[in-house]
Amino acid sequence: MSSMAPATTPSAAKPSLRERKKIKTRQAIRSAAYRLFDQQGYDATTVEQIAAAAEVSPSTFFRYFPTKEDVVLTDEYDPIMVEALRNRPADEPVVESLRQAILPLLHEMHDADREESLHRMRLVQRIPAIRARMGENMAVSCDMIVGALAQRTGRSPKDLELRVVVGAVLGGWQEAMLHWVDTDGTADLPELMDRALTILAGEFAHISRAS
């Protein structure tokens, strides 16, 4: 999902020297950026400063991150999520599949990167530009998830039901994450998300049709 974690080396096999250098540079840029964001704020920090602090040229910065926002929002979980969704039984209800795909991800994130995730979500909450990009990532994730589910269930990717359900779950998810930030990360994130889904079940159960 949007704005999760910056990949804790996803099972590296045998990185060549070049790869290792690339990874190191990437992380050097990122941590320099976070340091500066903390010191002077996001907007007040220019890309040139980040590049200088990481000891690379500005052009190198943009080679690693297409935009300044991408330093914060790099989503490495979408493919995992799509894969998880593909492997669910074809006749499982959509929401249940989503739950089963999301919760393990949250657990992994919670165990491995809690501090950094919190840091990142705080920026998402505070900086409009980042919130905006988060929204875009959301839309992209939504498309991918809908695509995966459509394929699995043989429906069209334009199917109203699919899209609405996925959109709703992601919308609820985002709010759950923001709530988590509001509590300063004291709550248990996966448990929070589980609760969120239960809430939705309770709320929507009474709706039929009206107008």
Place this chain on the structure above:
Amino acid sequence: MSSMAPATTPSAAKPSLRERKKIKTRQAIRSAAYRLFDQQGYDATTVEQIAAAAEVSPSTFFRYFPTKEDVVLTDEYDPIMVEALRNRPADEPVVESLRQAILPLLHEMHDADREESLHRMRLVQRIPAIRARMGENMAVSCDMIVGALAQRTGRSPKDLELRVVVGAVLGGWQEAMLHWVDTDGTADLPELMDRALTILAGEFAHISRAS
């Protein structure tokens, strides 16, 4: 909600000459912008071109629209929505209040501005920068709606249930609108949204707890 319509003169009483001029300028800029977007695409159109086509200076452009994206995304419906939510009975279920507040808005939009809404949503769908801003507006709307509902029901604005439900409804709403664009606006938007809510009710009804 985010990215709806550019206000069809919301019950104008007696605009002074100054006001009238302002409105005219605003619309001149907007229609010039839409014309150019159609001709050359959004990204290829610079603010200077828009200003020139509308016969104002670039500085004037930015006085009317803080960013280029705001030409497309100007939300005049949030206050109406909040007002509608305040006037609902205090013990009404949250989702029902949302439905009752949203549907009339969609009807109004559908009757008054269908063509322009469609035009706008097409840009939302196609242009990443606009989609991003749409996401941000979404978040802002979400906050406002949560705030209104929190006040009405005496809950905290940080209340998990409230936030998750509102987030989910807005997420579903957005997808419904995008679906509407996919059908080229042939569907009836309010009916679509009503259907979306019904779908959610059906989907979430089966969830309880697991893990």
Place this chain on the structure above:
DNA sequence: CTCTTTTTTGAGAGTTACTTTCATTTGATG
């Protein structure tokens, strides 16, 4: 109508994110 006050506008210069190009370096490979 005239003078004063306030608002709107335009011109221009400045900042910064982001792009593009090209020459140089540096790690990989036979």
Place this chain on the structure above:
DNA sequence: CATCAAATGAAAGTAACTCTCAAAAAAGAG
């Protein structure tokens, strides 16, 4: 070592957005 491909840096360019200040236009009072 020699050759090839990839990573880097320097530098110039674009366009969105900001800021300042002075001119023009409207509102209001005498």
